[in-house]
Amino acid sequence: MAKVAYYPGNTARAASMEVEDCIVPLCKTLGIDLVEIPKASSDGGNIISQASAKLQHSLVARNLALAEQKGIDIMTTCATSHAIMCETADTLAADSLYASQLNNLIARTSGIEYSGESKSRHLLHYLVEEVGLDKIRDAVVNPINLNIAGYYGSNMQREGACGDDDIFLPSYLEQLITALGGVPIDFELKCQSVGAPSLLTLEGTAMAMTAAVLSDAKQNGADMMVSACTISHSNLDSYQSRAGKLTGKDTAMPVVHLAEIVAFALGHYPDRLAQLRTRALIIGS
Amino acid sequence: MSVIAKVWIEEDCITCDACQDICPEVFQLTDETSQIVAAVRVDGQFDRNTGGALLKANFGEEFAEYIEEAAEACPVEIIKFEVAGGAAPAAEAEAPVAAAVAPVAEAVTVSAGTSDALASVFAGDRTLTILFGSQTGNAAGLAEKTAKLAANYELNANVVDMEGYNPANLVGAKRVLIITSTWGEGEMPDNAEDFWQGVNSSSPALAGVSYSVCAIGDSSYDEYCKAGTDWDEKFSALGGTSIQQIQLCDVDFDEPWSQWVNSVLPRIACVDDSGTFQESLVGEMAAYGAGGDDSVSSGDFTPGTVSMDEISVSIQLFRYCPSAAESGWDNISCSIPAHATIEDLLVAIQQDVDGSLAFRRGTTGGTPTTGVFVNGRIVLADLARISDVVDSKGSLKIEPAPGLPIIRDLIVDLSGYEAARARAEPWMRADPREGARLLNGAAVGTMDASSATILHQKSDILSYQLVQSMSDTSVYDKSYEGPGVHLQQWLRAEDPRCGGEQRRSIISSLNESDGVWAEADLSSIARYGSDGKLAARGLIEARAHLLNASDYSGKHGRLVKWYGRSVKWTGNVNETTLYRQVLGPLGLVSNIFNGVSARMVLGFTRNGGPPIRGLQGLLMPPAGVGKIPNMINSKVDAHHEVVSLFNEIDKRF
Numbered sequence: 001m002a003k004v005a006y007y008p009g010n011t012a013r014a015a016s017m018e019v020e021d022c023i024v025p026l027c028k029t030l031g032i033d034l035v036e037i038p039k040a041s042s043d044g045g046n047i048i049s050q051a052s053a054k055l056q057h058s059l060v061a062r063n064l065a066l067a068e069q070k071g072i073d074i075m076t077t078c079a080t081s082h083a084i085m086c087e088t089a090d091t092l093a094a095d096s097l098y099a100s101q102l103n104n105l106i107a108r109t110s111g112i113e114y115s116g117e118s119k120s121r122h123l124l125h126y127l128v129e130e131v132g133l134d135k136i137r138d139a140v141v142n143p144i145n146l147n148i149a150g151y152y153g154s155n156m157q158r159e160g161a162c163g164d165d166d167i168f169l170p171s172y173l174e175q176l177i178t179a180l181g182g183v184p185i186d187f188e189l190k191c192q193s194v195g196a197p198s199l200l201t202l203e204g205t206a207m208a209m210t211a212a213v214l215s216d217a218k219q220n221g222a223d224m225m226v227s228a229c230t231i232s233h234s235n236l237d238s239y240q241s242r243a244g245k246l247t248g249k250d251t252a253m254p255v256v257h258l259a260e261i262v263a264f265a266l267g268h269y270p271d272r273l274a275q276l277r278t279r280a281l282i283i284g285s
Numbered sequence: 286m287s288v289i290a291k292v293w294i295e296e297d298c299i300t301c302d303a304c305q306d307i308c309p310e311v312f313q314l315t316d317e318t319s320q321i322v323a324a325v326r327v328d329g330q331f332d333r334n335t336g337g338a339l340l341k342a343n344f345g346e347e348f349a350e351y352i353e354e355a356a357e358a359c360p361v362e363i364i365k366f367e368v369a370g371g372a373a374p375a376a377e378a379e380a381p382v383a384a385a386v387a388p389v390a391e392a393v394t395v396s397a398g399t400s401d402a403l404a405s406v407f408a409g410d411r412t413l414t415i416l417f418g419s420q421t422g423n424a425a426g427l428a429e430k431t432a433k434l435a436a437n438y439e440l441n442a443n444v445v446d447m448e449g450y451n452p453a454n455l456v457g458a459k460r461v462l463i464i465t466s467t468w469g470e471g472e473m474p475d476n477a478e479d480f481w482q483g484v485n486s487s488s489p490a491l492a493g494v495s496y497s498v499c500a501i502g503d504s505s506y507d508e509y510c511k512a513g514t515d516w517d518e519k520f521s522a523l524g525g526t527s528i529q530q531i532q533l534c535d536v537d538f539d540e541p542w543s544q545w546v547n548s549v550l551p552r553i554a555c556v557d558d559s560g561t562f563q564e565s566l567v568g569e570m571a572a573y574g575a576g577g578d579d580s581v582s583s584g585d586f587t588p589g590t591v592s593m594d595e596i597s598v599s600i601q602l603f604r605y606c607p608s609a610a611e612s613g614w615d616n617i618s619c620s621i622p623a624h625a626t627i628e629d630l631l632v633a634i635q636q637d638v639d640g641s642l643a644f645r646r647g648t649t650g651g652t653p654t655t656g657v658f659v660n661g662r663i664v665l666a667d668l669a670r671i672s673d674v675v676d677s678k679g680s681l682k683i684e685p686a687p688g689l690p691i692i693r694d695l696i697v698d699l700s701g702y703e704a705a706r707a708r709a710e711p712w713m714r715a716d717p718r719e720g721a722r723l724l725n726g727a728a729v730g731t732m733d734a735s736s737a738t739i740l741h742q743k744s745d746i747l748s749y750q751l752v753q754s755m756s757d758t759s760v761y762d763k764s765y766e767g768p769g770v771h772l773q774q775w776l777r778a779e780d781p782r783c784g785g786e787q788r789r790s791i792i793s794s795l796n797e798s799d800g801v802w803a804e805a806d807l808s809s810i811a812r813y814g815s816d817g818k819l820a821a822r823g824l825i826e827a828r829a830h831l832l833n834a835s836d837y838s839g840k841h842g843r844l845v846k847w848y849g850r851s852v853k854w855t856g857n858v859n860e861t862t863l864y865r866q867v868l869g870p871l872g873l874v875s876n877i878f879n880g881v882s883a884r885m886v887l888g889f890t891r892n893g894g895p896p897i898r899g900l901q902g903l904l905m906p907p908a909g910v911g912k913i914p915n916m917i918n919s920k921v922d923a924h925h926e927v928v929s930l931f932n933e934i935d936k937r938f
Contacts, residue, residue, distance in 0.1 A: 010858045038922040041856035046808065047848040050828045051837075052935045059852070059930060083808065109929035154757060158812035167812065168661030169676055191661065193757040195805035200867040201840040205805045208761035241880045 002130065004121065005067035006034040007085075009078030009230050010042050018256070019077050019230055022263035023123070029139060029266045030131050034075075037066045039110075043084045045231075046197060054102070060088040062106050065114035075121045077259050079229035080196070083155035085120035090160050092116060122156055124228050124258055125163035128172045133179040141267030143181020146280050148261070149222035150174055150184060151213065151236065153229040154193040173228060173258070180265040185222040189213045194235040204246065210235045211243035214251035223280040224254040226261050233257050254279045289345045289352050290369035293334040294319050303358045308351035311344070312364075315636065319364075329622065331636070345369060403569050409558025413440040414458050418447045418465030418477030418512060421737045423538065424501055428464045431546050437574040438554035448476035452483040458494050459560045460553045461525075463516050464542075466501040471508025473515075484519060491525035493560045497549045498531040501538050503782075505715045509533070528552050528562065536713045550574060593623035593672055596679060602634070602642075603684040605691050612691075615639070623672035626650075627659055627683065630671060631695070644695040653748035656686035657695055663687065663754050663813050665747065666695075686754040688767075702753050705766040709794060711773035716784035732781045743823055744776045745815075752820045757809035765803040768810055771795060772820050775827040792834065801827050802841050837937075843867050849938035853931045856921030 008020060027034050040063045044056035064085060067074045076082050092099035093116055103113040127136060150173025157167050165172045170191065174184035194213055195206030214236060217225050227233040235243075237255040244251035254276055264273040292311065298319050304312035305319065313322050313331070323331040325348070328338035339345075356364040399407075413435050417428035425446070432442035440460070447465075455461065468474045473481045498520070500513020510533045517531040529552055532545035551571035555563045602615040617638060621630055628647060635642045647655045647667030655666040659674045660682055675681055689697035732740075746752060753759070753769030777783055778791040795801050801824055804810070811821035828841075837846040847866040851859045864872065921927065931938055 039926065041921050041924075041927045042852040042858045044852065045848065045858065047845055048852065050825055051832055051845050051849060051937070052829070053825065055849075055931065055934045058934055059927070062926070062930065080808075087811075105930065105933050109933060110923070110926040154806060154809040154812055158808075159814075166676070193806035193809040195758065197807075198805040200863060201844055202762075202803065202805050205758055205762045205803070209757065209805060212761070238881055245879075 002031065003033045003035055003072050004075040005037050005070060005072050007037065007040055007063060007074045007076040007081060009076055009081040010045050019259045022259040022268065023077055025268040026259055026263040026266060030136065035070060035072060039066055043081050045080065046084060057088050057091060058102050058105055060085055061092060061102050061114045062110055064089065064118050065106055065112040068114055068118035069112055073119050073121050075123060075126050077123045077230055077257065079122060079153050079156040080231050082120050082122040083158065083161045086161040089116060089119060122228065124172050124176065125165065127262065128176060129163055133175055137179040140181055140265045142265055142270060142273055144261060144265055146182055146277065147185050147221050147223040148177045148182040149187055149217035149220065149225045150177055150190060151225055151227045151232065152191050153232045154191055155229060157191045173226065177226065180261060185217060185220050187217045187220040189216040194232050196231045196235050199235060206235065207239065207243040207246045210239055211247040211249040211251050214240055214243065214253055215249040218250055218253055222253065224256065226256055226258055228258050230257060252284050287349050288369040289340055289349045290367045291334065291337055291339050292321060292352050292364065292366040293337060294321065295363040295365060297361055298363055299361055301360060303360065304355040304364060307355040307358060308348055311348050311352055312355060399573060400569060403566055403573065406555060406557045406563055406566060407439045410459065411439055411441045413442045413460045413462065413553065415442055415444045415462045415464065416447050416450065417444065418474040420466055420468050420474040421732055424464045424466045427499065427542050431462060431464065434546055435550055438550050438570060440554050446476055447480040450480050452480065452487045452489050455491055455494060456489045460556050461494055461496040462549065462553065463496065463498045465512045465516060467508065467510055467512040471511030473512045477512065488523060491520055491523040494525040495528040495553055495556045495562055496520050496525045497527060497529040497553065499534065499542055499545050500531060501534045503715060504535045526562065595620045596623045596675065598671065598675055598679050598681050601682040604694050607693055621671060625671050626667055627657060627664065627669050627671065628655060628666040631666065643693040651747055653750050654699065656748060656751045656754055658684040658687050663751055665751065688754045688756060688759040699750060702750060702767065702769060705770045706773065709766065709770050709774050711777045713777065713782060714784050714787040715782055716786065736781055740780060743779065743819065746819055747816050749773055752816055755810040755813045755817050755820065756804060758803065758805040762803055764799045766799050768804060768820055768824060771801050771827065772823050775823050792831065795827055796831050840867055853928060853938045856924050856927045
């Protein structure tokens with residue numbers, strides 16, 4: 001069984017409990033051994049970096065070092081957290097002096113160092129590249145049978161953070177949706193930001209961006225949406241009615257996290273899948 | 286049967302179609318002239334072939350008869366050709382290259398076609414000494430560039446640092462160019478001071494020296510370009526011959542330097558081995574030097590060392606007609622060398638498919654205004670190669686650069702960007718100075734080498750117009766000035782030469798509602814290559830500066846402050862705390878009335894999850910008004926390690 005450290009991101013154990021509900025059974029079915037790293041902290045969410053890039057880098061490097069101590073990579077369900085970890089690893093790899101400074105700090109405060117061996121993997125990339133679509137297809141118990149739009153967001157669609165997928169024309173989500181028995185719906189704004197980092201400070205703009213993504217997917221025939229980013233999921237789901245109200249766009253659509261849809265297809269929470277189908281096909285939101 | 290080695294079209298074509306009718310495989314008409322088809326030429330270009338590129342071997346034989354017939358039929362007798370390895374028509378004497386069967390690479394370097402007089406100038410010593418006086422590296426950089434261009438005029442340029450240069454070496458030099466900045470209040474750069482003193486004290490006789498000076502300075506200073514004018518006067522006083530008037534360059538020195546170098550090189554190249562200036566040959570010399578340049582930059586399909594096979598591409602091309610206010614897509618399939626740029630492709634489409642296609646052409650590889658959106662990438666059309674952007678199916682979707690109004694087809698309206706830039710005033714405005722020096726000897730307002738290097742690295746941006754297009758936010762917030770403008774402002778504020786008043790003005794401008802805080806997600810910028818990364822990094826630095834200056838006030842400041850505190854206190858983020866602190870009590874409660882809270886609570890229930898999950902996810906108060914309950918916001922293990930990191934690095938939280 002493949003071992004990987006699990007990093008839930010900043011919200012999976014708070015506002016996004018659905019991810020936490022699904023990731024464990026999902027991995028058990030697919031033979032992924034999730035290793036907890038209870039000492040891992042928030043990665044700063046690209047918010048702390050606005051005050052101190054060094055502080056955010058040190059928090060992230062410590063988390064990576066905790067996984068490295070166990071000799072395994074980190075897997076996360078959050079695209080933002082994944083991008084932050086990749087950016088930190090790249091920065092330290094490119095600047096050995098800076099890496100040395102941070103490692104001194106981490107060693108002094110936590111007794112560990114990050115050598116760069118442990119890398120971050122996003123759940124999506126791990127499923128496609130490590131588990132394999134064939135294995136997932138064979139494990140599907142409840143094919144989804146819906147028109148599904150895959151939302152990547154802008155965070156992990158950058159060099160060094162999107163695995164072997166194309167940065168600008170990604171297709172991993174679509175391939176996975178197909179393997180789960182769904183019909184992937186391509187839409188132009190699947191990599192556009194929904195302004196999640198500015199939800200509290202630029203609500204109008206964030207809502208306009210959220211509404212644009214949802215309505216674009218809907219106009220292209222999506223019954224529902226799957227988000228690869230935990231934080232963006234909150235915008236797309238919890239704020240969708242507000243986004244629609246503020247912009248006048250049709251945004252009503254069920255939005256679930258990637259971990260949920262995979263877990264449902266693999267036979268977990270059939271009651272939730274049934275309700276999702278009802279929402280997608282009858283209620284509409 | 287004869288074999289045609291090469292064929293070309295001279296000027297004054299009347300576009301009568303005769304040649305194309307006779308041999309369309311070789312001749313093709315454009316609106317202005319007949320041209321030689323790319324497919325039959327070894328250089329793969331489509332132009333009049335005045336550079337004399339050879340025909341591919343089989344075509345020279347296959348179409349020889351028709352080419353000769355076309356030349357005879359041409360009413361204005363401008364079709365010239367050359368027979369391989371043998372006698373040629375009378376036009377051969379005007380052939381732009383000498384050897385009929387020579388390889389292309391050799392044909393470029395051979396000086397045939399030049400007059401005997403010019404050839405005699407090229408004989409003998411061709412040394413050009415380029416002296417630079419440089420404090421921050423700008424003059425040194427220009428000297429290097431000048432040396433490269435000098436090779437086009439058969440000059441052997443030596444770039445020489447003034448530091449340590451012996452004034453006696455000037456005696457006997459035939460050609461000297463001086464490129465120097467001015468430092469402090471009209472002083473020589475540090476590396477030039479000793480040399481200047483040496484020339485003044487030894488007064489070498491420069492009677493045989495032809496020279497010219499390019500002076501870099503800052504017109505906001507009283508002693509603008511004084512070091513350069515000092516050199517110009519000194520050389521003249523010592524008997525040197527000014528081959529061209531001194532060029533004064535302000536802070537934006539590229540353009541005036543370019544004018545100077547394009548003018549001075551042909552002139553100084555006409556100084557022959559005896560030191561005599563052959564003024565009558567300047568025109569021919571200019572054409573000679575420019576010819577080498579053209580052969581590199583004028584091709585429809587980028588020549589050079591990069592060469593790839595042709596690939597078949599299916600192009601989806603955005604079109605917009607402003608008069609009809611209609612937009613749509615053209616679908617075109619074609620084959621094109623994979624190393625060609627997007628601009629090459631657009632030129633080919635314009636020539637062969639639809640002459641009305643509108644797009645911005647570049648002047649050199651990397652022209653900042655040629656941005657387009659290709660397969661999801663924001664790229665410069667004259668720089669991005671097709672092989673780098675085409676997808677695995679051979680598809681190319683070409684659209685205008687995003688986030689900007691469209692004028693026609695792929696041309697976007699940059700006037701909004703330019704207007705915002707004009708308002709932002711990111712150009713240098715130094716404070717008036719009195720020439721004082723600090724106790725350590727440095728002149729006030731100067732920039733040390735390490736600061737200059739850091740600033741250069743931060744501002745190594747290919748196109749600010751492209752950066753302006755990278756934001757996902759600007760489409761949704763029309764008042765947002767955009768990251769391209771803000772980045773220029775921030776870099777100017779970081780420049781130690783920037784005046785205090787300007788710096789304060791920039792910081793104030795960046796902190797306004799349409800400033801750097803208007804960007805909703807910097808990750809949308811950071812994903813676009815090195816320009817995007819640099820821009821996002823610069824804008825984060827700007828935000829950090831503003832936060833410190835404002836003591837973390839305002840919504841943005843409170844978000845950062847409380848995010849940090851939340852993480853420091855528990856190792857985790859507490860969203861309720863953020864809501865409470867950023868939006869205030871009323872803001873938090875407002876979510877209850879606008880439906881957000883309901884969707885949060887019901888979100889899991891809607892999917893069949895237990896209601897308690899929804900309540901946990903919502904993180905309801907009292908967290909927002911009092912103590913954070915441990916149930917929801919438990920600390921990470923070894924939380925003290927996180928606190929230690931905060932205390933070590935940043936105690937503000």
